[in-house]
Amino acid sequence: MRLILLFAIFAMLGLALETAIPHLISFRPLLPNLIVILAVDLGFRHHSITAALLAFAIGYATDAFAGSHPGLNAFMITLIFLVCFEISSRLMVTSTFVGATVVFFGVILTALGAIAISSGFEAVSQSGSIMPSLALQAGISAIVAPFVFSILARCKRAIGLPVAPARE
Amino acid sequence: MRGGFLWRNRVLLTAGMLLVLSLHLVSTGVHPGDLAARPQSMFLEILRPIDAALARVSEGARSIVNGYFELIHVREDNVRLRSELAQVTNDRARLAELEAENQHLSELLELRDVLGLHAVAANVIGSDATGLSHTLILSAGSSNGLKPGMAVLSNQGVVGKIIAISPHASRVLLIDDHNSALDGFDQRSRARGIVAGMVDEGLILKYVDRSQDLKSGDAIVTSGLDGIFPRGLLVGTVKSVHREGPGLFLSVGITPGVDFRSLEQVLIVTQQPPHLDDKVKG
Numbered sequence: 001m002r003l004i005l006l007f008a009i010f011a012m013l014g015l016a017l018e019t020a021i022p023h024l025i026s027f028r029p030l031l032p033n034l035i036v037i038l039a040v041d042l043g044f045r046h047h048s049i050t051a052a053l054l055a056f057a058i059g060y061a062t063d064a065f066a067g068s069h070p071g072l073n074a075f076m077i078t079l080i081f082l083v084c085f086e087i088s089s090r091l092m093v094t095s096t097f098v099g100a101t102v103v104f105f106g107v108i109l110t111a112l113g114a115i116a117i118s119s120g121f122e123a124v125s126q127s128g129s130i131m132p133s134l135a136l137q138a139g140i141s142a143i144v145a146p147f148v149f150s151i152l153a154r155c156k157r158a159i160g161l162p163v164a165p166a167r168e
Numbered sequence: 169m170r171g172g173f174l175w176r177n178r179v180l181l182t183a184g185m186l187l188v189l190s191l192h193l194v195s196t197g198v199h200p201g202d203l204a205a206r207p208q209s210m211f212l213e214i215l216r217p218i219d220a221a222l223a224r225v226s227e228g229a230r231s232i233v234n235g236y237f238e239l240i241h242v243r244e245d246n247v248r249l250r251s252e253l254a255q256v257t258n259d260r261a262r263l264a265e266l267e268a269e270n271q272h273l274s275e276l277l278e279l280r281d282v283l284g285l286h287a288v289a290a291n292v293i294g295s296d297a298t299g300l301s302h303t304l305i306l307s308a309g310s311s312n313g314l315k316p317g318m319a320v321l322s323n324q325g326v327v328g329k330i331i332a333i334s335p336h337a338s339r340v341l342l343i344d345d346h347n348s349a350l351d352g353f354d355q356r357s358r359a360r361g362i363v364a365g366m367v368d369e370g371l372i373l374k375y376v377d378r379s380q381d382l383k384s385g386d387a388i389v390t391s392g393l394d395g396i397f398p399r400g401l402l403v404g405t406v407k408s409v410h411r412e413g414p415g416l417f418l419s420v421g422i423t424p425g426v427d428f429r430s431l432e433q434v435l436i437v438t439q440q441p442p443h444l445d446d447k448v449k450g
Contacts, residue, residue: 016215019294019305020222028299035297049182056186064211065297065305065339068331068347070204071193073298078190082183111300115367117194118301119346129368137299 002159003050010038010152011058019065029137032144035062036106039077040099040145041152043084045164055081069118076110096146103145107138200316200333212305212334219294219305219337269432275323276435285398286439287321288312292431293337302345302365304328306434309336317396319437325402325425326350326390327434338436342428343403344371351394352403354380355387363388363403363422371404373420380418382409388422398440 014034022028038058042051059077063070084102111134116124153163174181198204276289290312294305308314310333320327320340328342341348344365352373353360359380361373373388386406392399402425410419 012215012218015211015297016218016222018297018299019215020219020226022295022299028295031299033298047179049178052179052182052186055183056190059190060207061211062297064208064332065215065294066303067296067298067301068303068341068345069194070198070208070332071190075187075190075194078183078186082180082187085179085183111298114298114300115346119367123346123367127367 002161003046004054006152006155006159006161007038007042007054007058011035011061014038015061015065029133030140031137032141033103033107033110033137034141034144034148035059035073035077036080036110037103037141037145037148038152039080040084040102040106041149043081044088044099044102045162047085047089052078052081052085067114067118072114072117073110075117076113079113080106080110096149099149100142100145104138104142107141108134205332208332209334212332212337212339213309216293216305216307216309216334216337220291220307223291223293272323272433276321276433279321279323279435285435285437287435287437288314289433289435290314290338291433301347302328302342302428303331304340304342304428304431304434306330306338306340306436307336308436309334309338311335313438314338314436315438319397321401321435321437322426322431322433324427325404326397327426327428327431329396330436340434344369344424344428349374350397350403351391352388353391354382354406355389356383357381357386360391361420370407371422371424373406373422374417376418376420378411378416378418382406382418382420384408395440398437 018031018034021031035058039055042055042058046054056074056078059074060071062073062077066073080102083106087098087102111130112124112127115127156163193204198208273289279285288308290306290308292304293307296303304327306320314330314333316330316333318330320329326343328340328345328348330338331341332339342365343350343363346365346367348365350363351360352363354373354376357380359376359382361376363371364374365371373382376382384406388403388406390397390399390401390403404422404424406420407423408419408421410421413419
């Protein structure tokens with residue numbers, strides 16, 4: 001329950017910022033993708049059915065504020081959770097550097113995957129012009145990720161949740 | 169039991185089922201009134217006050233920034249009157265903001281009257297959360313009579329259509345989104361085509377016959393045949409026409425008539441104007 005509350009608050013905060021701030025600053029790529037960072041933290045550090053459901057719920061909440069195909073972000077965020085879960089459970093790697101690297105590629109793959117599923121692979125081939133800004137956003141997200149992981153870890157400690165990977 | 173395959177792979181299997189469920193949602197679509205649409209409406213409703221508050225903060229911040237820049241000029245002219253002028257400048261910035269808002273609303277009302285539309289005005293309170301799609305969040309919802317599929321306009325032209333709704337908020341899919349399309353035609357040559365958005369920015373006019381005479385600067389307007397946008401509204405102007413290369417159709421680039429980034433107020437058409445045929449029959 002504490003895990004659900006913590007991630008619900010962080011997800012709503014992230015979505016509020018991601019919907020309101022682009023209205024203030026004209027250059028969207030400067031804003032990190034906080035939702036992907038949350039999904040990576042869930043996949044790396046919470047090996048439970050609740051965490052998988054949370055990742056799906058965060059993605060589905062994102063669908064309420066982004067895109068035109070409900071379920072698309074839910075799919076991509078659950079996929080990121082699954083990849084992170086596999087990396088941490090099979091390779092036993094959960095370092096911050098790996099987390100930031102996964103965030104970098106996660107942001108790019110989420111974007112391209114969402115375009116491919118919603119508009120087909122032809123649209124992906126036309127998306128070359130958005131790659132520089134996408135790479136910039138991925139880079140900024142990767143830089144911000146360790147700070148978000150650290151804030152999440154402190155919050156988890158404060159409410160008595162495990163910080164390292166924990167199985168049900 | 170705990171050592172069984174299902175138990176050992178429970179997280180993997182749960183995530184796999186959720187992936188299948190989300191793909192199912194993408195492929196079948198979520199329609200208003202569906203069980204799957206309720207959480208979406210709930211999320212939109214929860215975040216609406218926060219977005220509205222942040223939008224108000226941004227208005228205030230803009231006023232302060234404008235006031236600050238004007239204050240610098242005043243300081244250069246007369247240091248003694250700095251504090252007094254700061255107050256005046258802040259007031260002026262605020263008044264200018266109110267005047268601009270008033271102007272926008274007046275133009276929207278004028279547009280509504282000219283087109284004979286039944287429409288409601290709404291403020292833009294947020295943008296797309298991921299930035300990949302081109303959508304906006306509006307301050308009006310089903311309690312204001314809005315429904316998914318309604319056309320959204322501004323005094324500059326066509327903005328988009330409503331795709332999701334909650335009692336007090338709604339989301340608009342902009343016409344420059346790569347999943348958006350509307351029926352339009354060139355006002356000068358009368359050549360018809362489908363106006364579609366692109367992954368990055370801008371619009372294209374698809375399926376225009378190569379024999380058609382389109383020129384840069386031509387106005388592209390809505391045809392009204394899609395049943396969403398009233399006929400004759402400005403979509404944009406022709407930016408480029410490419411006749412080279414294979415294919416049956418022209419490649420036409422369009423500059424949108426609306427500056428989507430600076431939109432603050434919009435008009436939502438709640439009832440389509442009667443068609444000419446209906447008027448004749450009437």
